[in-house]
Amino acid sequence: DGGITQSPKYLFRKEGQNVTLSCEQNLNHDAMYWYRQDPGQGLRLIYYSQIVNDFQKGDIAEGYSVSREKKESFPLTVTSAQKNPTAFYLCASSSSIDTQYFGPGTRLTVL
Amino acid sequence: QQPVQSPQAVILREGEDAVINCSSSKALYSVHWYRQKHGEAPVFLMILLKGGEQKGHEKISASFNEKKQQSSLYLTASQLSYSGTYFCGTEPLPNFGNEKLTFGTGTRLTIIP
Numbered sequence: 001d002g003g004i005t006q007s008p009k010y011l012f013r014k015e016g017q018n019v020t021l022s023c024e025q026n027l028n029h030d031a032m033y034w035y036r037q038d039p040g041q042g043l044r045l046i047y048y049s050q051i052v053n054d055f056q057k058g059d060i061a062e063g064y065s066v067s068r069e070k071k072e073s074f075p076l077t078v079t080s081a082q083k084n085p086t087a088f089y090l091c092a093s094s095s096s097i098d099t100q101y102f103g104p105g106t107r108l109t110v111l
Numbered sequence: 112q113q114p115v116q117s118p119q120a121v122i123l124r125e126g127e128d129a130v131i132n133c134s135s136s137k138a139l140y141s142v143h144w145y146r147q148k149h150g151e152a153p154v155f156l157m158i159l160l161k162g163g164e165q166k167g168h169e170k171i172s173a174s175f176n177e178k179k180q181q182s183s184l185y186l187t188a189s190q191l192s193y194s195g196t197y198f199c200g201t202e203p204l205p206n207f208g209n210e211k212l213t214f215g216t217g218t219r220l221t222i223i224p
Contacts (some may be wrong), residue, residue, distance in 0.1 A: 031212065042113070042198060043153070043214040058211065090152055099143045100200070100212060102152035 003027065003086045004103035006091050010093040011108045013078070013085070021076045021106045023091030032074035034101060036060060043090065049074055078108065114201045116215035117121075123189050123222050131184040131218045133199030140206035142182040143168050153198060156184075161204070162187045172201055186220070194222045 004025045007084040012018045023032065034046040045058030048074025049068040068074050074093075078085045088107050114135045123129055132140060141160045142171045145153035159175035159182055186193055196219045200212035 035214075042216045043200075045213075048211050088150075096192055099155050100157050101155060102145075105152050107150075 004091060004093055004101060006089075006103040006106050008106060009104065011106055013108065014111050016080045017079055017111055018079050019099075019108065021037045021078065021089055021091075021108070023076065023103060024072055025071060025074075025093045025103075027093055027095075027101065028070070028071070029095050029101075030091035031094045031096075031100075032068065033094075034058075034064070034066065034074070034076045035090045035092065037088045037090060037105075047078065112167050113213055114199055114215040115217050116197075116199060119216070119217060120131075120219040121221070123218075123220070125187050125191060125222055125224055129186045129189060129220060131186075131197050131220070133182045133184070133201070133215055135180045135182065135203075137201070138154065138204045139175075139177065139201050139211070140204045141179050141202040142173075142187065143200040143202070143212060144173055144182075144184050145198045145200065146193075148195045189220075189222050191222050194220055196220070 001063040019061050025077040026041050031050045033048040034081045035043040037043050044060050046064050047055055047058055049055035055068050063078045086109050088105050090105045094100040114133050117132045143158045144156040147153040173184045175182045196217045198217050199215045202210050
């Protein structure tokens with residue numbers, strides 16, 4: 001089955017720790033995206049990548065980092081510099097002629 | 112700028128109709144509509160392209176007024192399964208492919224029996 005997977009589904013982190021969220025797709029999509037969603041809010045773009053080994057900051061990139069070493073993978077690291085990291089994180093991918101398709105999301109809670 | 116959606120929330124009885132609007136301050140290439148259930152990922156409903164026609168999906172259809180930079184989502188004879196939050200995502204002109212979408216703040220739709 002083609003699709004986007006994110007892991008883990010739930011993640012708990014202590015303050016001051018870095019944590020990496022996984023996103024993998026087997027849709028052969030060139031572009032991948034990371035969004036943050038807070039309760040009752042819309043989707044805010046953190047980072048996106050249109051091609052391997054290249055990525056751009058979105059609207060709220062501070063405190064986050066990404067890499068795109070493989071077409072299929074676009075991991076997101078939430079660093080200790082992110083002041084309020086508790087949120088629902090969504091990964092998406094797209095081809096040049098289609099819409100964005102979302103993974104199931106990771107809910108991050110800072111203890 | 113983020114597209115503006117209206118209304119912010121609406122409650123309907125099963126079988127009633129609803130219209131959700133999405134308005135942008137920028138000239139648009141496309142509008143993408145999604146529905147999100149609580150705690151789940153957004154699910155793609157349909158895409159409307161500049162110069163395209165009104166689209167439909169079951170009892171859900173949408174229109175795109177390029178001049179007004181607006182799109183509307185129409186839900187007819189609503190079902191309980193239509194409950195959720197609806198988001199529009201807009202793609203501005205000019206378009207070079209794989210452009211990022213800017214999402215609206217969402218419209219929460221509640222269908223009651």
